[in-house]
Amino acid sequence: MSRLEVLKEFWNFLKERKKWWLAPIVIVLLLLGALIAVTETSALAPFIYTLF
Amino acid sequence: MKILGISCFYHDSAACLLEDGRVVAMAQEERFSRRKHDPDFPRRAIDYCLREGHVSAPELDAVGFYDKPFVKFERILQTTIAAWPKGLFSFLRAMPVWIKEKIWMSHLIRKELGFAGALYYGEHHLSHAASAFYASGFEDAAVLTADGVGEWATTSLAQGTGKGLRILAEIHFPHSLGLFYSAFTYFLGFKVNSGEYKVMGLAPYGEPRFKDLILRELIDLREDGSFKLNLSYFPFTYGGVMTGRKFEKLFGLPRRRPESELGQIHFDLAASVQAVIEQAMLGLARRAFDVTRSDRLCLAGGVALNCVANGKILREGPFRDVFIQPAAGDAGGAYGVAAFIAHALFGKARTGRWDHAFYGPSHEREDIRRVLEVSDAVYDEYNDERLVDETARRLADGKVVGWMRGRMEVGPRALGHRSILADPRDAGMKDRVNMKIKFRESFRPFAPVTVRERCGEFFDLDRESPFMMLVASVRGAEPIIPSVTHVDGTARVQTVAKEIDPVYHRLVERFGRLSGVPVLINTSFNVRGEPMVCTPEDAWRCFMRTRMDSLVIGNFLLDKDKQNRKEETPEAWLSRVPAD
Numbered sequence: 001m002s003r004l005e006v007l008k009e010f011w012n013f014l015k016e017r018k019k020w021w022l023a024p025i026v027i028v029l030l031l032l033g034a035l036i037a038v039t040e041t042s043a044l045a046p047f048i049y050t051l052f
Numbered sequence: 053m054k055i056l057g058i059s060c061f062y063h064d065s066a067a068c069l070l071e072d073g074r075v076v077a078m079a080q081e082e083r084f085s086r087r088k089h090d091p092d093f094p095r096r097a098i099d100y101c102l103r104e105g106h107v108s109a110p111e112l113d114a115v116g117f118y119d120k121p122f123v124k125f126e127r128i129l130q131t132t133i134a135a136w137p138k139g140l141f142s143f144l145r146a147m148p149v150w151i152k153e154k155i156w157m158s159h160l161i162r163k164e165l166g167f168a169g170a171l172y173y174g175e176h177h178l179s180h181a182a183s184a185f186y187a188s189g190f191e192d193a194a195v196l197t198a199d200g201v202g203e204w205a206t207t208s209l210a211q212g213t214g215k216g217l218r219i220l221a222e223i224h225f226p227h228s229l230g231l232f233y234s235a236f237t238y239f240l241g242f243k244v245n246s247g248e249y250k251v252m253g254l255a256p257y258g259e260p261r262f263k264d265l266i267l268r269e270l271i272d273l274r275e276d277g278s279f280k281l282n283l284s285y286f287p288f289t290y291g292g293v294m295t296g297r298k299f300e301k302l303f304g305l306p307r308r309r310p311e312s313e314l315g316q317i318h319f320d321l322a323a324s325v326q327a328v329i330e331q332a333m334l335g336l337a338r339r340a341f342d343v344t345r346s347d348r349l350c351l352a353g354g355v356a357l358n359c360v361a362n363g364k365i366l367r368e369g370p371f372r373d374v375f376i377q378p379a380a381g382d383a384g385g386a387y388g389v390a391a392f393i394a395h396a397l398f399g400k401a402r403t404g405r406w407d408h409a410f411y412g413p414s415h416e417r418e419d420i421r422r423v424l425e426v427s428d429a430v431y432d433e434y435n436d437e438r439l440v441d442e443t444a445r446r447l448a449d450g451k452v453v454g455w456m457r458g459r460m461e462v463g464p465r466a467l468g469h470r471s472i473l474a475d476p477r478d479a480g481m482k483d484r485v486n487m488k489i490k491f492r493e494s495f496r497p498f499a500p501v502t503v504r505e506r507c508g509e510f511f512d513l514d515r516e517s518p519f520m521m522l523v524a525s526v527r528g529a530e531p532i533i534p535s536v537t538h539v540d541g542t543a544r545v546q547t548v549a550k551e552i553d554p555v556y557h558r559l560v561e562r563f564g565r566l567s568g569v570p571v572l573i574n575t576s577f578n579v580r581g582e583p584m585v586c587t588p589e590d591a592w593r594c595f596m597r598t599r600m601d602s603l604v605i606g607n608f609l610l611d612k613d614k615q616n617r618k619e620e621t622p623e624a625w626l627s628r629v630p631a632d
Contacts, residue, residue, distance in 0.1 A: 002159040009158060013122040025129060029151060 054107055057390030059118035059382050061154055063245050065094040066383035069101035070390045073400040077104035078411035078462045080383045083586040100413055109165035116393045118385030119176035121157045123203035135290035142291020174389035176202025183388030184350035185212035188375035189405025194340035199353035200230035211344045215395040226289045227281050229332055230354050235286055236325040238294035240318055241308030246632050252360055253496050255326035256540035258319030263327045273332055277339030333361040337369040347372040356380040359544050363523040378409040378519035379463035408552050410469055412460025415588055420606045423588040430614045436555050439607050444562035447475055451601035454577055456591045465520040466576035468556040470584045474573040476500055476533040488599040491626055492580040500536035501574040503560050504547040510571055511545050520546040533571050581632040597625045
């Protein structure tokens with residue numbers, strides 16, 4: 001249920017910041033994410049500030 | 053009204069519980085997980101806060117998160133597209149954790165806490181600003197924040213008035229003082245977002261001979277405090293590294309390999325970047341004064357941990373008073389977002405200035421005794437008066453004492469509840485504590501603690517510094533406290549007040565009576581690469597694995613030479629602790 005809440009928040013975010021062009025990118029990423037999520041997570045190594 | 057603030061997923065995750073705007077509990081996850089700068093969701097810190105507040109998650113009135121994940125995600129996407137195709141690799145490496153965790157923040161919070169109530173998201177720099185303003189007790193103040201990057205903002209200027217707080221101006225990514233300083237940290241062979249204070253400590257050994265070059269080539273610093281980085285020198289926008297070939301060519305040397313020898317050119321580079329950051333912060337402070345016309349300043353964000361720059365703002369800036377949030381880094385954002393919700397959104401009355409930062413866990417007598425018994429420790433138990441006498445005597449005899457009493461500090465500085473204490477009059481003490489107990493680089497200075505009422509006798513400081521956030525000159529041509537006097541004749545001072553911390557105050561005072569100098573070395577109770585100790589078990593382990601002479605936990609006193617049990621050697625233990 002709370003995952004739906006996140007999608008709703010994302011919709012509101014797009015509306016508020018008028019960044020509609022982000023929508024297709026994020027949708028594709030989320031679909032890809034379903035595949036990627038099973039792999040190990042990793043942030044960039046400590047040689048870079050955690051920008052991401 | 054009970055509000056839980058959370059910060060996590062970048063560095064120093066933390067949780068904070070407020071009741072009617074007042075801090076009930078606050079702690080960093082690293083202290084529980086024993087992983088320095090732990091960025092993970094702060095489950096243990098949250099558990100502790102709820103336990104301390106005798107509240108269950110469903111009973112909370114609100115939960116606040118310290119930044120806005122979608123806006124941050126937008127910045128990452130836009131930056132990747134702008135740098136295309138260069139940033140692709142970094143982007144692909146970052147995406148799994150974003151898609152799996154970071155973007156689902158509301159879901160994660162609800163699932164982890166079992167919380168169905170109101171969730172709020174504060175902007176990263178608003179959370180920083182709130183962490184300083186609401187803790188300052190000022191009725192009206194300019195608020196300056198600077199760090200690596202939040203969502204888009206890297207620097208912000210805000211004004212706080214009463215319960216309200218408003219951002220007035222921002223500088224956006226990739227132009228960032230935090231990233232600029234981190235680039236030099238990286239170039240000098242230290243760990244980014246951890247070794248910055250080493251650069252600050254190195255600076256007094258050098259001459260700022262590269263300052264003009266840096267100002268000409270790397271950063272356009274303007275009179276009004278704004279700045280712009282020359283991005284051709286900083287490849288961090290598309291990930292991978294902080295500096296590249298062009299940077300090396302500019303200074304005529306390759307990046308220093310971590311742990312390799314430091315030369316004069318490294319000292320000079322540190323001095324130069326430090327001089328630039330001081331100029332930048334002073335410019336921003338002057339701008340903050342011009343815009344707000346307030347004579348009080350609050351500082352937060354990672355750059356506000358640069359206490360040398362803070363001292364300069366205090367001495368040369370236009371402000372009558374300056375407050376620096378003791379947890380100026382991201383951990384403080386947990387308090388900031390919760391405080392903003394309490395005061396600005398729900399109109400709860402302000403709760404005055406933080407006069408201490410002891411919001412972490414403490415341990416009961418019986419719990420401590422149990423740990424000592426299980427550990428087969430040899431110990432004595434004293435009342436406060438005798439404990440102070442025994443400890444002061446050991447310190448005056450040149451012993452190094454681990455001191456753990458009361459609630460743990462928040463923020464990176466040990467403020468006398470999780471500290472290692474020693475005699476600062478002995479010039480060799482610095483090397484002894486650095487090399488034999490903390491196992492860290494010999495160039496790193498130690499900070500002093502003194503009693504508030506006698507601070508002016510030893511330091512050129514006209515105000516209290518309870519959070520060790522100000523650097524001041526040590527008085528006297530021949531320093532009588534060489535172990536805490538840095539090479540440039542300065543020290544990062546902590547003052548302790550009798551009414552806030554009576555036993556710690558009495559200890560410093562009693563040492564003063566024995567030695568003539570009411571000043572002690574106060575360094576964090578940990579070894580290099582490890583977070584500050586949290587529990588009696590942590591303190592015992594650290595004590596037994598280092599060459600510390602004595603240990604105080606609560607009212608128990610232990611001497612190393614009386615212990616039967618031998619732990620593993622410091623060297624064996626250290627080989628498993630990651631370098632910081």
